[in-house]
Amino acid sequence: MKFLKGENVDRPPIFSGMGNVVKPVLDKHGIIFSKVHRDPELMAKAAGGMYKEFGFECAVVPFDLGVEAEALGSRMNYYDEVEGLLYPTVKEKRVTSADDLVIPKDLRNAGRIPVVVKAIKALRRDLGNHVAIGTYVLGPFTLAGQVKELDRLFEESFLEPEKTGKLLEKLSGFIVDVFKVYQEAGADYFTLREMGGTSDVMSPRSFKSLIKPHLTKILAEMPRPSILHICGDTNAIIADMAECGADAVSVDHKNCLAETRQKLGPKAIILGNFDPIKVLHKGAAKDVGPAVLDSLKGGANAVWPGCDLWPEVPKENMDALMSALIKV
C-alpha cells in the first residue's frame, strides 16, 4: 500500500491488480475452478493462497470478467461440465441500447457482487493487514461488450458514437457504485480494467473522444488508490490514459515501457508488463526472471503481470517469479 501511495519502499513489490489464481493453490484446497467464482469462502482461500503459498504480495478477487455483467442481467457459462479449466464467459447478452440497460437498485445483492464482498471480508479476517487486498471492475466500454453483442457495440461506436456514449455514461455510474461497495467491504486498492479501449481495435481518436471522458469521470469518483489498466497496443494512448487521473497506469507486453516512461516522466507509477501466458505459463522457468527484470529496466515500478495469470502456471515458474528480485 505504501507503494501505491507513492511512499518509499525498499524494493519493487511483486503483485497484481488483475486475476491471479493458480492451480497449485486450487489443488491444495481441493477447489474446482468452475466453483471458485460462486463461493466466497473458496474464492478467498484461492486468492489468499497466492500470498500464503508463494509470497505473491496481494490477494485479489474476483478472478473472472463476468461479475458486473451478471449483475446487469447477462447469463454466464461457468463450464461446469468441462473437464479441466476454462474461465467463465458471458452466455447471453441482453442489452441493445442504454434504454434497456437496467441498473439493479440493490447492488449488494446483485448477481455475484455479494460473493466478492464476502470474499473480501473473509480475506481481511484471514490475512489481517499483512497483505493488500485488491479488486477490479471492468471499464465502461469493456463492460458494454459484456452486456451487448460485441460486434454490434463496435459497429455502433464507429457509426453512431453518441448512442454508445449514452450506454457508457449509464455504465459509468454503476461501475463507481460497485467499487464503493468493494471499498466498504474492505478492499485496499482498485483496478479499472478497460481492455476494450485498446488501440489494437479502437483508434486513438475514438479512445480520446468516446472512452476517455468516462474513464476520467469514474476515476474522479471511485475509491483510491486506483489503477487504470488497458491491454494491447497502448503506446499511442498512454498520455491520454495518464490524463484520466488514476494513481497508476497498467499495461501489457505490447507496450514499449521505455517509450511510456519517457512520455509520462519519472514520477508516474507505471505497472506491467511481462506476458503472463507466453512467459509465465508457457515459458521456461529460467526465462521468467529475465523477463521480469526487463520490465523493471524498461521503466515499470513493480513486478506486475500484463494481464490475468493463466491458472495453469507451473509451480517452478511461480517460484522463479518470486525469486526474480533477488538478482536486483
Place this chain on the structure above:
Amino acid sequence: MKIVLIAGYLGSGKTTLIIALSKKLAGGGAKIAILVNDVGVVPVDGAVMQEYGLTVKDIGGGCICCQVAGNLMKTLDTLAANVRPDIVIIEPTGIAVPDAIRQTVALAARKNEVEMGHTIVLFDTSRAAKLLTYDTLKRLVSLQIRDATIIGLSKIDLVTAEEIEAASLAVREINPAAEVIGISTITGEGLLSLAGRIPDGAVAA
C-alpha cells in the same frame, strides 16, 4: 491438426462460409471442428452436425483479454486430446485482429501437433465503400486484411463485376501478398477453390 482462421468484419458472411466449407471438407473425408464465439448463433442443427461429423465448440467471446486467449488455448488442447480433428476452423468476433489469434495458436502448438493453416479474411464487397470510408472502421478492417493469407471477397453475387474489381484493387493495396478469391455462398462461386486450398495451406504461426 491444422488451424484455419476465418476472420472478417461484422456481417461479412463468416458463419455461412464456415458451414459451407465444413460440409465440403467433411464430404471429402476430413474430420472438422469449428470454434466460434457463440455456439447459439451457428445455424447448424444436430442432424447436419451428425451427418458431417462436425464438432462445434464456443470459445467465449466478449471482452478482449488473456482469459479469452487462455480459453482458446485450452480448447485446442482438449480438441487435440479428445476429438483429434484434421482441421479446426476458428471464427473469431468481427472485431478480432487475426495476428493475436495466430499467436495464441502458436502457444498451443508447443504442446500439441498443431499447424497454422491459412488466415482467410472476408471482405464484404456489398459494403466496400462503407468499410473503407469511415475512418475508425477502415482502420480495423485494414488491420484484419493486412493479416490475411487469403482475402475472400464475399457476397460477390450482390455486386457488379466492376465493383468486384474495385474491391479487389482496394484490398490488394492493403495486402499485396495475399491471394484474393471471390466468393458467393449463394451461387457457390469460389467455394471449391477456397476449400481446395485449406488442407495444403501451411503458414508459419
